[in-house]
Amino acid sequence: MADAITPRAEDYSQWYLDVVRGAKLADYSPVRGCMIIRPNGYALWENMQAVLDRMFKETGHENAYFPVFIPESFLAREAAHVEGFAKECAVVTHSRLTVTEDGRLIPDPDSKLEENLIVRPTSETIIWDTYSKWIQSWRDLPILINQWANVVRWEMRTRLFLRTMEFLWQEGHTAHATEQEALEETIRMLGVYTAFVQDFMAVPVIQGIKTPSERFAGAVDTYCIEALMQDGKALQAGTSHFLGQNFAKAFNCQFQNRNNELEYVWATSWGASTRLIGALVMVHSDDQGLVLPPRLAPTQVVIVPIYRKDDEKGVVLEAAERIEKELRAESVRVKLDARESQRPGWKFNEYEVQGVPLRIAIGPRDVQNGQVELARRDTREKQTVPQMALAERITGLLETIQQEMFGRALAFQQANTHTVNTYDDFKEVLDTKGGFVLAPWDGTAATEALIKEETKATIRCIPLDQEAEEGVDMVSGKPSAGRVVFGRAY
RNA sequence: CGGGGCGUGGCGCAGCCCGGUAGCGCGCUUCGUUCGGGACGAAGAGGUCGUGGGUUCAAAUCCCGCCGCCCCGACCA
Numbered sequence: 001m002a003d004a005i006t007p008r009a010e011d012y013s014q015w016y017l018d019v020v021r022g023a024k025l026a027d028y029s030p031v032r033g034c035m036i037i038r039p040n041g042y043a044l045w046e047n048m049q050a051v052l053d054r055m056f057k058e059t060g061h062e063n064a065y066f067p068v069f070i071p072e073s074f075l076a077r078e079a080a081h082v083e084g085f086a087k088e089c090a091v092v093t094h095s096r097l098t099v100t101e102d103g104r105l106i107p108d109p110d111s112k113l114e115e116n117l118i119v120r121p122t123s124e125t126i127i128w129d130t131y132s133k134w135i136q137s138w139r140d141l142p143i144l145i146n147q148w149a150n151v152v153r154w155e156m157r158t159r160l161f162l163r164t165m166e167f168l169w170q171e172g173h174t175a176h177a178t179e180q181e182a183l184e185e186t187i188r189m190l191g192v193y194t195a196f197v198q199d200f201m202a203v204p205v206i207q208g209i210k211t212p213s214e215r216f217a218g219a220v221d222t223y224c225i226e227a228l229m230q231d232g233k234a235l236q237a238g239t240s241h242f243l244g245q246n247f248a249k250a251f252n253c254q255f256q257n258r259n260n261e262l263e264y265v266w267a268t269s270w271g272a273s274t275r276l277i278g279a280l281v282m283v284h285s286d287d288q289g290l291v292l293p294p295r296l297a298p299t300q301v302v303i304v305p306i307y308r309k310d311d312e313k314g315v316v317l318e319a320a321e322r323i324e325k326e327l328r329a330e331s332v333r334v335k336l337d338a339r340e341s342q343r344p345g346w347k348f349n350e351y352e353v354q355g356v357p358l359r360i361a362i363g364p365r366d367v368q369n370g371q372v373e374l375a376r377r378d379t380r381e382k383q384t385v386p387q388m389a390l391a392e393r394i395t396g397l398l399e400t401i402q403q404e405m406f407g408r409a410l411a412f413q414q415a416n417t418h419t420v421n422t423y424d425d426f427k428e429v430l431d432t433k434g435g436f437v438l439a440p441w442d443g444t445a446a447t448e449a450l451i452k453e454e455t456k457a458t459i460r461c462i463p464l465d466q467e468a469e470e471g472v473d474m475v476s477g478k479p480s481a482g483r484v485v486f487g488r489a490y
Numbered sequence: 491c492g493g494g495g496c497g498u499g500g501c502g503c504a505g506c507c508c509g510g511u512a513g514c515g516c517g518c519u520u521c522g523u524u525c526g527g528g529a530c531g532a533a534g535a536g537g538u539c540g541u542g543g544g545u546u547c548a549a550a551u552c553c554c555g556c557c558g559c560c561c562c563g564a565c566c567a
Contacts, residue, residue: 156565273567306526345527363526
């Protein structure tokens with residue numbers, strides 16, 4: 001087999017890329033670091049979008065769209081923000097090209113822009129410039145807006161889905177009259193992400209707050225959900241920022257409150273990206289390829305008809321189409337692959353690599369016995385079941401698969417979460433097992449930086465459910481109030 | 491930008507050390523036999539060997555320059 005998948009244990013990086021490409025999710029583009037999302041990958045993204053979008057609307061948000069170009073001067077308004085993003089911006093300096101005498105294409109010097117434009121790396125600045133025009137009174141608040149967009153960050157090193165120069169995401173930007181309300185929004189959206197990632201992606205996460213050094217550029221506090229990949233590395237799966245009044249001040253966005261006083265608006269922003277697809281791949285896939293959770297799988301069930309002669313073809317296809325109809329009536333996303341250009345064995349493999357949760361094979365034998373062969377992608381179990389009440393069995397089984405995938409991922413996360421008290425144990429666990437490491441921390445950036453420098457592990461978050469526990473920092477020996485989550489991260 | 495590696499049909503690679511005019515697997519096309527786990531046979535199509543220069547009767551192969559890509563780090567959703 002030419003396109004065999006590298007076993008996970010051998011080279012995780014290669015395994016991941018093999019799965020992504022084997023499942024036809026994405027390709028590298030001619031431009032370094034950019035990604036071509038193939039129909040398979042995009043179908044997955046569309047399902048994720050649909051669910052998230054519904055959740056946003058259920059929590060009172062509406063969609064809008066802001067421009068891809070941001071005046072350079074906007075970025076400079078918020079000090080921490082510019083610090084964080086200035087070094088990874090694509091800059092537009094000219095508006096047209098011209099051909100030189102020797103036939104080269106260059107930016108026309110005559111078309112140099114008066115002010116450079118940057119391609120948005122995130123939209124806080126353009127949105128807060130806009131909000132400052134929209135908001136005068138407390139009656140104009142809150143504003144609860146989400147945007148589905150692409151953004152560009154000129155990353156030094158990239159990897160399909162996990163870090164690409166351009167990526168698709170949603171970014172929510174909300175404006176509130178009070179600090180309390182903005183804080184509640186921040187936590188609410190963290191909850192939405194948690195629900196989405198756990199209940200739909202079947203990926204367990206730890207909720208927490210970032211330390212100041214890992215905080216979003218311009219935020220007062222960054223809340224996040226952290227997931228654990230199968231190689232023991234952590235991945236940030238979503239963030240929700242409490243921005244305080246930082247952007248309101250930078251863009252002079254004030255409102256008059258009920259007491260006739262002028263006040264700066266309180267802000268949040270939150271985002272999740274196509275990186276989630278990477279997380280999905282890295283958490284559930286095996287050496288046979290992608291494994292998709294039924295709730296997000298573009299195709300939940302594939303039917304592969306098997307026949308040799310024309311008379312067999314007739315009865316087999318008839319049965320297959322009947323089953324397809326029954327499943328569709330139950331809102332199952334089903335695909336009947338009756339192509340004659342590929343053989344059954346080839347199709348079995350193809351849909352396994354693509355992660356389709358369930359496969360039904362039906363041949364003359366089955367038609368005769370009133371049965372089908374049902375194969376689960378996640379466990380690779382096969383069983384022969386009656387055609388009677390098949391739709392009911394399948395909807396139940398899809399739900400079982402969804403639950404069991406989450407259960408296995410959770411068990412993995414728990415088995416790879418270690419509690420340590422000494423620096424030696426800490427290093428030992430990181431080097432031999434990886435995973436999340438719960439360790440005491442004295443709360444200083446100095447020890448955090450030292451640990452990162454020496455072990456490449458960062459504080460993924462201070463968990464929201466952190467228990468008060470008197471301890472001693474592994475490095476400084478200073479007192480620690482509770483454990484934080486360390487890990488090596490993507 | 492630092493450290494490694496690699497550029498040879500669509501994809502993955504061998505050939506390079508020791509120069510003689512390009513090969514393998516997969517894929518693709520046609521025909522036949524097949525079809526319950528990536529079928530088999532036969533016949534085909536497809537390559538400026540990244541690029542520029544040098545050495546030589548002769549360069550994928552040796553020498554020098556340049557370009558590009560991948561991996562590991564610094565940066566990051």
